[in-house]
Amino acid sequence: MAITKGAQIRYSILDRCFSNPAINYTKIKLLDTINSKLIELGYDGIALRQMQYDIAFMESSEGFGIELAQGLNDGRKRIFRYADPKFSLADHPLNQSDQEQLKTTLSILSRYRYREEFEWLDELLPRIEAAFEFAHNDYSSLISYQSNRDYVGQSWVGKIYNYLIQKKVLEITYRSFNQEQSENRIIHPYHLKQFNNRWFLFGHQISENGYSGLTTLALDRILDILPNDNKFIETHIEWGDYFDEMIGVSKSDEKPVLITLRFRESRIKYIDTKPIHGATQKNVTTDPSGLTRTIEVIPNRELYQKLLSFGEDVTVVSPESVKQKMIEKIQQMKENY
Structure with a gap:
């Protein structure tokens, strides 16, 4: 049964x-x-x-x-x-009935794995098959995934997901890295997003004395969560499009800017096969060397972290504001040595 x-x-x-x-x-x-x-x-x-x-x-x-x-x-x-x-x-291990039910479910899901909107199944299905020993016995020697098993916020993901479905208002005890004391926040939760092996909750914060509006909470800084009976405030944000203007999770009031980047020849093929920002990355056809690309994003912390990760392989051509910010960060890094 x-x-x-x-x-x-x-x-x-x-x-x-x-x-x-x-x-x-x-x-x-x-x-x-x-x-x-x-x-x-x-x-x-x-x-x-x-x-x-x-x-x-x-x-x-x-x-x-x-x-x-x-x-x-x-x-x-x-x-x-x-x-x-x-x-x-x-x-x-699963009992025989559950194994058969899970295998049937995986079989149905596998029919959709080659459709573009279900690309995530290519990663999920082998993980499930290996976890329940439906796959190659030596699966772990065939494929590895990037993950952080020690990530502190992982335990909140399932709980918050259930509250998202139920549209529950939450009282969250939270302490950011720059706070000595925790604080209670009333949050109307809307969306969970994973970035750089960390999870973030997006929601509307209600405060009588402090900030009220859209906010982002890192799950690893959450100390406790309690649902309450307040009326849930709906959102009109299209979360499928919300992140198209940025890299990462930090969204400011700034508008996206067109950023021109020149890469070394040894790096450019990697940039094309794994774009910095797939929604906006384009080839600059006027560059005869073929080494220049543009992206149109909001200049946020994650953008600069990404550009700095390329080291000497990238040069910011424009705009001047992003170029100067990179110069400042590189000079600060130099002073560390």
Whole structure:
């Protein structure tokens, strides 16, 4: 029998409870924890009988075959905890039914992987196949992906994504790198974006004493998130187009400017195969050397970081404002040595 989304969420909550030796989860405490989390995620709570069915299924061979500790009690009440403290469903293989269901889903998705709008499937499908051992046994020796497993903000991605779907207003405890004390921000969340192995939340900030308006929060600077019942403010921003005028995530009130760049011959082919800014990068046909390209973007921090990453292989031809900014940064770098 295939596992429904609601059931899978309940199993995941139970898994976290069973894995936590710091809390003595009795039957009633388990039920309270499950229902609290389900309501937070926008689902209805469950009755005690349903939770007992869920635990029985998790213990069965048709489910996950988990083993709960015996003889653990809080007074006369049984404590629910894994017999093996290191056990987790995250490390447990899928049962046969789920494997077949996942394989069918992957098969359907694979039909679309060669369409331009589904290019992301070329990266996603091999990862899933390898994670669940549907692919080559020595997959890790065939292909590697850039990732940052130690990234602090990763744990917030799924939670914020659920709040985005539910259009929940959030109270976020946040501390930027230049703040000594954290602060609470009321955010109407709109969009999550990954850039340079970090995640960022875009939303509308409401403040009585400080800044109100569109803001960007780095997920690795978030300390806590709580939903509230405030009315959600909709946005008219087309997020599919929002980033077309810039590199990265820092958008100011400045207008995009046409930037002319000249590259060394040894670098130009790399620039053409991996454009700096694919939406606007163009070849300057009037340059007989064929080494000049233009991009039209907002001059932000990420632009200068990108240009500096090319080192001596790039020269900013124009405009003068961007050229001077590059000169200032290069001179500051020189002073470091």
